[in-house]
Amino acid sequence: MAERDIKVGIGDMKFTRGTGTVITYALGSCIGITLYDPAIKLGGLLHIMLPTRTDPGDTKVFKYADSGIHEMIRKLSAFGMVKSRTIVKIAGGAKMFDIKGNTDFGNIGQRNAAMVKKILMEEKMRISAEDTGGAYARTMLLNVATGEVLIRTVGKPEKRL
Amino acid sequence: MNKKLKSYDDMNLLELDVMKEISSIGTSHAATSLSKLLQKEVRISIPEVNVLGYDETVSRIGEIEELVTATLVQMSNEVNGLMLFIFKLDLANVVLEKLIGKKYDSFDQMDELAYSALEEIGNIIICSYVNAFTQLVGVEIDLSVPSSTLNMLGGILTVPMAEYGYESDKLMYINAEFIMDGRKLSDGLLMLPDINSLNSILEKLGVL
Secondary structure, eight states: OHHHHHHHETTTTEESSOOOEEEEEEEEEEEEEEETTTTTTTTEEEEOOOOOOOOOTOOOGGHHHHHHHHHHHHHHHHHOOOOGOOEEEEEEOOOOOOOTOOTTTTTTTHHHHHHHHHHHHHTTEEEEEEEEEESSSSEEEEETTTTTEEETTTSSOOEEE | OOOOOOOGGGGGHHHHHHHHHHHHHHHHHHHHHHHHHHTTTEEEEEOOEEEEHHHHHHHHSTTTTTTEEEEEEEETHHHHHHHEEOOOHHHHHHHHHHHHSOOOGGGGGOOOOHHHHHHHHHHHHHHHHHHHHHHTTTTOEEEEOOOOEEEEEHHHHHHHHHHTTOSSEEEEEOOEEEETTTTEEOOEEEEEOHHHHHHHHHHHOOOO
């Protein structure tokens, strides 16, 4: 089954069609977003790190929630994805460290999650499942043949999203 | 009159050399503290200072999904940034065996006592490193209370990546080997000043 694992790095997006798995490891405060169109078995996984792209000249579009999601939708749509039937799932956005007396630190996960939801709402795409927050890293994978999304965390059984 | 660095990447060989020199003194102070605490000889190799991307840093330290503990301390005042110390299981066990007389097969099995012992050691290593650093460079640095986590290595390293994501895509990894009981144990110390602070450090040292 796992003969075709496509790895998605930090600030990157990969997609495939028909068979195979797209996987991203150890999402901390980052967020993984999967889009899956079951009718044509087209699925992609985006791994964003920060909420907004502040410099329009920055070519790393997939690093940011805003530019990343727009670009992902544009790309997948070019390959036939239809928004209305696409299943959206998100995971990540953890707070890995808590510094006493500095509540601002490490809120990036929360800000990422808020921005991802805002952009998806603007794009009129509903999130069908999410696993965000907490204080632990997650590995997220999407099986493109079945549309199944799995979340792996340390010390807990694999979870189907 | 002087150029300003925009990213860790912009450091030239001379500047990297200077960072390496300081790190070498910082890590030897850290090793001395560790040695006093454990009542044990601790030697260190000359550290390498590497400016690496996220993927490379992960693969230098270990596996992306590997369970590690990490202690994080925030720096403020004249230098702003983060210090991160990562314990892999082998180093953690050498320390814990001496300190609380126990060894563990994996991090999951550790109890609160072992975990807080590691946090304290991480904090001591970071503090002695930073103390040596402040004396040498002549800057004031305030440190926050330490914060620890037991998590996937890859997830831990996304914290500094995201914190300085708008400035740089690189991490500064200070790789020294602690030698205890004839075993080489790799540390995972990351010093991550923000770019303004890096500039002022190098300026103070007269290399920028």
